[in-house]
Amino acid sequence: MSRAGGTVIEAIFALTLGLFVVMLGLQTAAQVNHAQRRLDSRKEAIESLRVLRHVMRREFAHTRAIAPPASDSVALRAFRGLALLCSQTFEPGRLVVAYRGDRLPDPSKDSVEFTDADGGVLYSDLIGSGVSSDSCGAADSTEMILAWHLDRPPVVPVVLARVFERGSYHLTGSALRYRRGVSGRQPLTPEVWTDSQSSWRTEDGRIVVTVTPSDSVAGAAWSGFLSWVYP
């Protein structure tokens, strides 16, 4: 028997086996990749749902909708921070507060809701806001001392101020989006939902949301409570 012919057969066999092993490896890698992409999309859907519930329930905890929610949007006064008053005696139009919030107050877009000791509320537009060197007994280390200028300072003693901006949340473009004024709708979540089957609605005195994952995303539709509708 010729040794040379045997070597060719061995080589072909080795090549086939090698290709098979490589194919097996690539196929495994592809399967793992596919599984991970599905897991990723599922994770994004769950994460998006968590963000939706967290953001919207937090907003509704502070304010009510300006208008009843449309199927794909809800307009409201979005909460941005709260402040404790450092003193009840203040210069006309100037208020020193201990503030904490998601961001610093912005006079170009924020309004302030004051709460008095009996729970009554007053509103004012914020004209100016800046860091103050005034002392403030009410502040703790996490709060920033700010001096505010207001168009209508409170005429009765107040105990708490909350900063809001006017905005709207949308379930469009497969994601939860926030829009302030006439600016564009900024996505707050990945694009994982089907628009036509995702909506807000009022039901038995409650605001309820339904979101349905798009075809490429694993998982079932979710529907749940967001807030009571206040009269």
Place this chain on the structure above:
Amino acid sequence: MTRRALHQPASGERGAVLVVVVLLAVAFLALGHGLVLSSRSALRTARLSALHARLLAIADGALLGTIQEGGGPWMDGVSPGGRAGGARRAVGPDSVRTAWRRLSAEAWMVEATAWSEGGPTVVSNRLVWVLDGLERVRLMPAIVAIGPTGSVAVAGAIRGDAVLDIRVPLEGSICAPWNTELLAAFPTGSAPLLSAVESPSLGKIDVAHLLSDAPVQVSGTGTPVPDETGSVCTTERSWNWGDPDRGYRPCGAYLPMIGSESDLVVDGGVGQGLLVVDGDLELRSDARFYGMVVVTGTLRLLELARLEGLAIAFGGVEVDAGARLDGSACWAVHALAAQRGILRHALPLHPARRLGSFR
């Protein structure tokens, strides 16, 4: 060419397979490592999200527990702007601490801070209202506050010209903690005799809740008499309403909160404290009561009856000839302050809303 030479690869091919295998192994290793890193990153994000949600739940739970528990006598020691903090409490591997911040006389911010060692910190807070006796008296519009349709018939006397006077059996030392504030609230020492109120309540606590809170319940007709056994005041007796005439006795410091869910007649006797009646209240014979009275119906002082303090009589007031109603801010504050442990409810000022802030 020898046989041995046939089995040897050319020198250029030597190790090529090994190199390819090593490269493939490295590629697979890198791919696997990338996948593991990606998974670990996703896992870490998910863990942080779960931790945040858990801390938020812990903070909210502690907040609600603190609000449900309410305040207490310690609140009088906290000035507006001040705070009282609770101890750190471990909840599994996490920690939580609650604190009360006094924003005004009756407005408080309850805060719960939850944190995990080396992890994020979550704060949940809520604005609440807690009754303060001194503030209630400062806000009383008159000696007797009546409802919009309440009737008034006074043949005896209602006095509002000496609301800060210390008269027997009141002792001056009792009023000492509130002297400055009362003087500021009543700078002339006088108060209007009558004024209208919209509801028979103490701030945000209505009569129904006042009645359900009252530890002493009475009804019908009775005569309050101080009752002590040995050196102990017998507080179990529902018609023992303290001993205002003898402050040094065991019942001298007992100022109960008394409730009656129907008309009540006090036929003689003496008592002190906070009296809440869902119906008419009649003090007759030579009955004497010191403190604060809240009545949904008509307050009647007949014969030689005497009431010293302040009153909310939603249905109106009748004072017979010989009977007297002497306005006393100190008696009213004294009676309300004694109920700090009972009327300690923390009522949310933003109903059904949570003031959350996260950092």
